[in-house]
Amino acid sequence: MKKSEVPQDKSNLESANFRELCYAVDENGEYTTAHTTGWDPKTIALDNAIEDIHQRIEDAKNRVQNNQTSPIEYYMEFHKMDLPILASYVGIWQWRVKRHFKPKVFHKLSNKILQKYADVFEITIDQLKNLQHAN
Structure with missing residues (x-):
């Protein structure tokens, strides 16, 4: 061209x-x-990808509000991460991070573990627990 x-x-x-x-x-x-x-074809693909990301964030937020998952999953989506990336950032095995998505497990996590997640998401433990970043 x-x-x-x-x-x-x-x-x-x-x-x-x-x-x-x-x-x-x-x-x-x-x-x-x-x-x-x-250019138009690339713009259409980019718009579709961004729309998909926003939908995943909204779905995760709804699952948190319905007590189907923990805020960790919401913040993971909000920060455009996946399970392997989040696990590597917090230094915890993937299967354990996935387990932390369960609300019952999340509520029993120590402040030390919660702080690891809070640091990665650049929020406080209180924000992590109360989903205060949810738009």
Whole structure:
């Protein structure tokens, strides 16, 4: 694609003043870099991914409010993590982190364990227990 033809379609990235670097051919027929704010197919895929993330966060929040899971799962989704990433950040086996999703288990966790989660999520233990970050 020629440098003058690099698409500049509207996208979520544009509002964050983010531009992507891509390769294009300049006037001399040589490869060079060009900035783009996005193009429609990529924008559609990005919008779908963001919508999916928001839905997962909302679903986790509802499960916490219905006492079906602990706030740990909500904050994991809110911070766009998955189980392996969260487990590695808190230094706890994945099966134990998953077990901490159970409300009965969560309420029995020591402050030492809760502090590990709070540190990863950059909140206080009180916020972790009371889901005060829920939007």
